Amino acid sequence: MRNLCMKVSYDGTDYCGFQTQPDGSTVQDALEKAIKLLTGEEVKIHASGRTDAGVHARGQVFNFITSSDIPVERWCIALNSRLPQDIIVWEAAEVPLEFHSRRSAKRKTYRYTINANQFPDLFQRRTQFHHPVKLDIAAMAEGLKHLIGTHDFTSFASRHSTKPSHIRTLYEAELVVDDSMCRPGTRDQGLIHIYVTGSGFLQHMVRIIVGTLLEIGKGRKKPGDMPAILEAKDRSKAGPTAVAKGLILWNVEYEAADENNLKSACDLPGFTVK
Known part of the structure; x- marks a missing residue:
């Protein structure tokens, strides 16, 4: 076998x-x-x-x-x-x-993409959420930083979650803007890529994080509200669940120290080892 x-x-x-x-x-x-x-x-x-x-x-x-x-x-x-x-x-x-x-997985990275240009990208429309209304991107990036670390993410979990614990660790969280497709002289804001890397994720967790960041970007919440949302452990305190199509499971990482499970896979360029 x-x-x-x-x-x-x-x-x-x-x-x-x-x-x-x-x-x-x-x-x-x-x-x-x-x-x-x-x-x-x-x-x-x-x-x-x-x-x-x-x-x-x-x-x-x-x-x-x-x-x-x-x-x-x-x-x-x-x-x-x-x-x-x-x-x-x-x-x-x-x-x-x-x-x-x-x-055996130790870290997972998801990427969520918001197309903040006036018009959707015809060729990427299946993998981007189009949001043409102006967003405060700096405020969104500031709000995201509050989620890094080990927290109880009940506020960012589906109400249908059956996990016995909602404590998870976000190792990295970054917002990156690609403005290469912006048209000069327009209100285009580019592609907003939100990367989150963690030990594991709850049902809808990344999409609820993005939905909350969009509330911040639209001025309905403030970046400083994030700690209180976490502390509340109440799904109703966070933003809506962002649509599924903008989310991509980007990468999965495995420990090099786990020699019994990874001594063969580690040699492949497609398998990232930390």
């Missing part, structure tokens, strides 16, 4: 999330179907984390057990020829049997 670990990118627009569900098409379903078409095996893949309906991934990681002897370097091309065009597997490695994509 072999444990194969892979990295996949997908446009989540037409999927009901990553994880298999009773009703609706998911990314996991498509991957497992492609593996069956290739090897004849019924496998269950394990991902670094689930993504909601409409959310995308640039660097989702998954692993599965197989008895196939197909060389690891052939898997990406073989799977991609059996996958829909909005899912691409682009890294593969054979890892120790103990490796588990979710349990």
